[in-house]
Amino acid sequence: MSKIVLPESLEGKTVVLAGAAGFVPSTLAEKYLNLGARVIGLDNFITGSKSNIEILSKYENFDFHECNIYESLPDFKGLDIDYVFSLASPASPIDFSTLPLEIMRVNSEGTLKLLELTKEKGARFLEASTSEVYGDPEVHPQTEDYVGHVNPIGPRACYDESKRYAEALTTSFAKKYNVDTRIVRIFNTYGPRMRPDDGRVIPNFINQAMKNEDITIYGDGGQTRSFCFVTDLCEAIHTVMHSDDSSPFNIGNPDEYTIKECAEFIIKVLGSSSKLTYLPLPKDDPRRRRPDITKIQSVSDYKPVVGFEEGLKKTAEYFKTL
Numbered sequence: 001m002s003k004i005v006l007p008e009s010l011e012g013k014t015v016v017l018a019g020a021a022g023f024v025p026s027t028l029a030e031k032y033l034n035l036g037a038r039v040i041g042l043d044n045f046i047t048g049s050k051s052n053i054e055i056l057s058k059y060e061n062f063d064f065h066e067c068n069i070y071e072s073l074p075d076f077k078g079l080d081i082d083y084v085f086s087l088a089s090p091a092s093p094i095d096f097s098t099l100p101l102e103i104m105r106v107n108s109e110g111t112l113k114l115l116e117l118t119k120e121k122g123a124r125f126l127e128a129s130t131s132e133v134y135g136d137p138e139v140h141p142q143t144e145d146y147v148g149h150v151n152p153i154g155p156r157a158c159y160d161e162s163k164r165y166a167e168a169l170t171t172s173f174a175k176k177y178n179v180d181t182r183i184v185r186i187f188n189t190y191g192p193r194m195r196p197d198d199g200r201v202i203p204n205f206i207n208q209a210m211k212n213e214d215i216t217i218y219g220d221g222g223q224t225r226s227f228c229f230v231t232d233l234c235e236a237i238h239t240v241m242h243s244d245d246s247s248p249f250n251i252g253n254p255d256e257y258t259i260k261e262c263a264e265f266i267i268k269v270l271g272s273s274s275k276l277t278y279l280p281l282p283k284d285d286p287r288r289r290r291p292d293i294t295k296i297q298s299v300s301d302y303k304p305v306v307g308f309e310e311g312l313k314k315t316a317e318y319f320k321t322l
């Protein structure tokens with residue numbers, strides 16, 4: 001396979017980006033705006049934030065349509081579209097219990113609408129899948145050929161199974177209609193623009209540490225995670241969009257920490273006096289999570305560049321501004 005060559009400019013290209021008001025998608029939108037592309041953002045604000053759209057609206061090459069993508073897309077008649085990004089989905093564990101049907105519908109019916117648009121326009125499509133397709137993995141670290149260990153009726157099933165469906169749908173469009181598709185499996189990502197109350201480990205720990213409150217660890221803290229800073233993640237998404245391979249790519253940062261190490265590190269970096277407390281581990285919480293990113297690195301120079309300490313400081317600075 002040939003090495004991926006990234007374009008220096010995307011001037012003249014048009015991008016449709018579903019989920020533009022969200023944490024990862026708004027960061028990706030800004031990257032594409034800075035590369036000169038015209039970006040058309042779509043969002044219904046179910047978990048996204050209007051302030052992210054205000055930031056993007058400062059760019060004259062940004063347009064926005066408020067819409068629920070599984071109900072209907074805007075009328076793009078007469079418009080050439082080059083890239084379609086499917087990033088609209090609630091993604092935090094808190095959303096799994098409050099928004100299960102919205103999650104399943106956006107990843108199935110929403111993805112279908114975006115794929116139909118891609119087919120009609122002869123564009124290239126990228127599905128933002130997730131490491132959750134591996135479920136509670138029996139192999140470690142996870143390579144792309146591992147098919148997963150998912151509980152179809154567990155508390156995370158609405159997300160895991162609908163993302164698996166989105167991958168199957170994307171692959172079927174590529175096979176049946178020759179649509180140009182890409183799939184990324186995103187591992188845990190953190191950084192500015194995360195919701196402070198979204199229930200994910202980094203915002204939880206940072207907010208507890210900033211208030212010098214006890215840091216709550218679920219289980220014994222021996223479970224592992226790998227955390228990728230959001231700008232590194234967006235560089236990986238951009239890289240895969242410009243690859244010539246329609247099979248899935250793991251993307252993330254392979255540096256692996258136990259949850260306890262992570263809490264202790266956050267306390268140290270933020271100079272907090274928080275102590276650790278322990279609660280029972282939720283059902284189906286994966287024990288280990290680390291991406292094997294050999295595949296993307298074999299076809300590109302991609303490498304995460306933001307260290308954990310620097311990324312945590314930037315995230316904490318963002319939370320202080322809220």
Ligand SMILES: NC(=O)c1ccc[n+]([C@@H]2O[C@H](COP(=O)([O-])OP(=O)(O)OC[C@H]3O[C@@H](n4cnc5c(N)ncnc54)[C@H](O)[C@@H]3O)[C@@H](O)[C@H]2O)c1
Nearest residue numbers: 019021022023024043044046047048068069088089186189
């Ligand atoms: N953040 C991570 O660690 C992570 C990990 C794996 C996969 N992902 C995937 O990346 C994408 C972005 O995740 P995020 O963490 O930035 O989440 P986010 O909730 O911040 O962003 C998702 C955006 O999609 C919008 N949205 C949801 N349903 C919609 C609908 N029906 N119509 C229009 N807009 C809708 C939300 O309002 C939100 O702005 C998601 O597809 C998620 O599954 C993220």
